Amino acid sequence: MFNVLIALLSVSAASGWTARRLAPLPAPAVVRPPQTYSTATHRMMDVRTTRDVEWAATLNAHNASLLQYNYAVFFDAGSSGTRMYIYHWNEVMNNTGLVTPQNDARNCSTRLSDFRDEPERVGPSLKACFDFAAQSIPADKHTATRVRLGATAGMRIVATENATAANGVLTAIYQYLRANYNFSVTEGDIHILPAEDETAYVWAAVNYAAKVLQDPLERNNTWTSLYMGGASTDVSMDVSKRDSTATAGLAADYSLTLFDHTFPLFIKNFICYGKDQAFLRYQALLVKSSNFVSPVYNPCGAWNHTIIVRHKDLFNAACSTVRVPEELTSQESYEIIGTADFQGCRNMTRRLFMLDFALQPAQCPFNDAGTCPLVTGGGHIFYGRLLASGGFAYDASTLSLLSNRTFVVSVPFDIDGQRRALHELCSTRYVDVMDMAYSANVKAEFALRACFDGVYSGTMLSDVYRLDDETLKNSVFSRSVNDEDVSWTLGWALITSVTKNTTVTSPNSAGVLRAVSLSAVSFLVFVPFLFSFVIHLQF
Incomplete structure (x- = not known):
């Protein structure tokens, strides 16, 4: 048994949400495939409908106001590394800034967990990213530019072992920023992001990029987000328009106000079920299965690797x-x-969901039929279009590359082609996997993990979330919507841009904490999971 620790942040009065650019105004919320347009063609496609024009005129007349450009810098300090995003906006709609990324995400490489014993080194390790932000934002805007860093599941896990060390890393970053840059930053801006906030921010980013939040007439068409990270995985969806049968047992546990509209959300964040932590547990399970004696045989591994x-x-x-x-x-x-044993890989991966987790409190017990809405009734409970992002999208894309594009990651999603490609990869010799990686320009370490990652993602989607083939075919596997990166930082940027006091409501709102015991907060996790339902994996 162990007590998991987490930082719990209540997003205070800065919790309204934001919109995007006014033109072109929302068409049906779909992910556009990559296209190239001539200038003339692009003009033709920018013709607005009457509804678009009327909506834009109303918003411009009543809510939009021109401002000087505002800037904000956000750091996603994840379990595999830190990425920096710079956002700006110069218009507001319904009290929310029309936030736009200034550039692509910048990889800062730094893993905060690596500095738990040497916190004095963590600030300098981020210097290149800090300098880039300083150079990218006009100097006269620095003092008004908010810098915020959210450490996610990786640091939540570090805090389980040593909360003092986790806080030391965060404090060192804050002190380095204050000593070397003129940005606006408080100690509370550098913190461990509560899991429920991260999950809600992803939902907001997805629906903002899909141009659903901005248009009152589109708000019944919100997307559901399924996200896979390195240390955790999460689910978020709007439950305001569900019919009474589908909503049975499914209560909103988080509320966001954006564009002067409140969205009740159902969210779940499952720590330790991100694919990197799952892979470590998978290897541990292999070792135990061999009675802790070498050699240990790995069915998900390439033959003879x-x-x-x-x-x-x-x-x-x-x-x-x-x-x-x-x-x-x-x-x-x-x-x-x-041993490149595809069936053995599937069987062993399923066992990861049967391990006896000592995470408390046990709020979503999968072995207690009927109490967890993710498995109630034998079918999935998700509403609207599904976006499978993060690791789900990366794994599908990597597999497509390694298979020489025998299937394409698009809509509709070729689930049958994906399964054939995965079966072939999981039955391949080490030397052949290396050849595939070289030909596809995929790093060897990712190619060698691709079998496990693909099987694990498939197990999560088909067995835990219970998505049937028809739903999977209509799901979008992508890290972007409308060419917009849907990192949770975009959701946080929307909150930061809000121009009047509104609130984010979650059951755990209790002020700003840096690293606290997870056993003392209401954190949703996967727990002892005995398969009380029949598994039908169809790779």
């Missing part, structure tokens, strides 16, 4: 739930050899 893993990396982490006999705790390492 051999690696050495350290005992402490698999069994000493906060997300590890595989029990180790006392006499084996001094074990140094294990040799793991790939």
